[in-house]
Amino acid sequence: MKMVAARAGVSVATVSFVLSGRPSGRVAASAETAERVRAIAEELGYRPNQAARAVRTGRSGLVLLSLTQLSDPWCQSVSQAVSAAASGHRLQPLILADGDWGDVLDGQPVDAAFLDAASADDLPRIRTLVDRGLQLIVFSDDLEPDGFDVIRSPQRPGCELAMAHLLASHSRIGCLTGTDPDRPGWHREHAYLDALQQAGIERRPDDLQRYTRDQVGVYEAALRMLDREDRPTAVFAASDFAAITAINVALRLGLSVPDDLAVVGVGNTEEGALMHPSLTSAGPTDFFASLAELIITVAGRPTDHRPRRHDFPWRVHLRESSPA
Known part of the structure; x- marks a missing residue:
C-alpha cells in the first residue's frame, strides 16, 4: 500500500480507502484519484492480505453457512440467496457441507455463521461461540435467542x-x-x-x-x-x-x-x-431473501442490532403438481 501511495502521490489512508471498496469513510477520494490508485495497484500486482486485514480490523470477510445436504434444493436456495446478497458487501460465503460446525468455527474466523439445524443439545457449544464474540444465526424450532438470532419456522x-x-x-x-x-x-x-x-x-x-x-x-x-x-x-x-x-x-x-x-x-x-x-x-414466503438479508446485517455487526427470534409462518403454495 505504501508503494501504491508513493506512485500515486497520495496518502496510505487514501489508498486504503479506495482499495477497501467502502462506499464512504473519513477519507475521501475523487473519481480521478480513485481510478489512478486502482490502476497503479493493478500494475504493481497488489493483492490484499486477508489474514492481515482480519487481524487489523477484526473482520474476516467470511460468512459460514453450515448446510446439512447440499443436494437439497432448500440448501441450494440458501446458498444462492446469501451468495447474491454477499457480493455487494465484500463478503464471501464459506459453505460447510454437513460437517462439524463446532470444530470449524473453533479454528476459522468468520464474521457470522448460519446453522441450518440445531437443538438444545447444541446449546453449550453455541454459548461458547457466542461468548467468544461470534455472530450466530440458528435455525431451530426449540431454541430461544440468547446472544444469537433464532430463525423460527414452525x-x-x-x-x-x-x-x-x-x-x-x-x-x-x-x-x-x-x-x-x-x-x-x-x-x-x-x-x-x-x-x-x-x-x-x-x-x-x-x-x-x-x-x-x-x-x-x-x-x-x-x-x-x-x-x-x-x-x-x-x-x-x-x-x-x-x-x-x-x-x-x-x-x-x-x-x-x-x-x-x-x-x-x-x-x-x-x-x-x-x-x-x-x-x-x-x-414460508420470501424466506431465502429475508434470511440472506439477516445474515448480511449480522455479519456487519451493527451497534443497534439485538439478537432476536425471527418468525416465518408457513402456508401451502399451490402449483401444478397438486392444484386447488
Missing part, C-alpha cells in the same frame, strides 16, 4: 396444512421421509400419520417409504412407492428434494402429474417453483 402447522390440502381430494396418500430421527423429516412424518388417523384413514405399510439422505436413496424410496399397481394417488414428501424426485420417478413410469399422482413437498424452494410441472409446497 413446520408442524405447515405440514398439517399440506395434508389437509391432499385429504380434500385423496384418501390414498403416501409419504416420503428421511430415516434420521434428528432430521426435520421425522417430525413431518408424524404430521402425516396424525392427519391420516384424524381423517379415519388406515395407513398401508408400503405407502410410507423412508429414504437415506443421498439422491439414490430418495429415488429408490420413490420407486418402491410408485412402481406398483396399488400405489397411492398422492404423495406428501418431507422435503422439496424428495417431492421433486417423486415427480421425476412418476413421469419416468409414465404417470401423469397431477392426474395420476398429486405431489406436495416441503420447503417452498425456487427449484420446485420453476420446474415443470411446478411443485406445490408448504413453506
Whole structure:
C-alpha cells in the first residue's frame, strides 16, 4: 500500500480507502484519484492480505453457512440467496457441507455463521461461540435467542396444512421421509400419520417409504412407492428434494402429474417453483431473501442490532403438481 501511495502521490489512508471498496469513510477520494490508485495497484500486482486485514480490523470477510445436504434444493436456495446478497458487501460465503460446525468455527474466523439445524443439545457449544464474540444465526424450532438470532419456522402447522390440502381430494396418500430421527423429516412424518388417523384413514405399510439422505436413496424410496399397481394417488414428501424426485420417478413410469399422482413437498424452494410441472409446497414466503438479508446485517455487526427470534409462518403454495 505504501508503494501504491508513493506512485500515486497520495496518502496510505487514501489508498486504503479506495482499495477497501467502502462506499464512504473519513477519507475521501475523487473519481480521478480513485481510478489512478486502482490502476497503479493493478500494475504493481497488489493483492490484499486477508489474514492481515482480519487481524487489523477484526473482520474476516467470511460468512459460514453450515448446510446439512447440499443436494437439497432448500440448501441450494440458501446458498444462492446469501451468495447474491454477499457480493455487494465484500463478503464471501464459506459453505460447510454437513460437517462439524463446532470444530470449524473453533479454528476459522468468520464474521457470522448460519446453522441450518440445531437443538438444545447444541446449546453449550453455541454459548461458547457466542461468548467468544461470534455472530450466530440458528435455525431451530426449540431454541430461544440468547446472544444469537433464532430463525423460527414452525413446520408442524405447515405440514398439517399440506395434508389437509391432499385429504380434500385423496384418501390414498403416501409419504416420503428421511430415516434420521434428528432430521426435520421425522417430525413431518408424524404430521402425516396424525392427519391420516384424524381423517379415519388406515395407513398401508408400503405407502410410507423412508429414504437415506443421498439422491439414490430418495429415488429408490420413490420407486418402491410408485412402481406398483396399488400405489397411492398422492404423495406428501418431507422435503422439496424428495417431492421433486417423486415427480421425476412418476413421469419416468409414465404417470401423469397431477392426474395420476398429486405431489406436495416441503420447503417452498425456487427449484420446485420453476420446474415443470411446478411443485406445490408448504413453506414460508420470501424466506431465502429475508434470511440472506439477516445474515448480511449480522455479519456487519451493527451497534443497534439485538439478537432476536425471527418468525416465518408457513402456508401451502399451490402449483401444478397438486392444484386447488
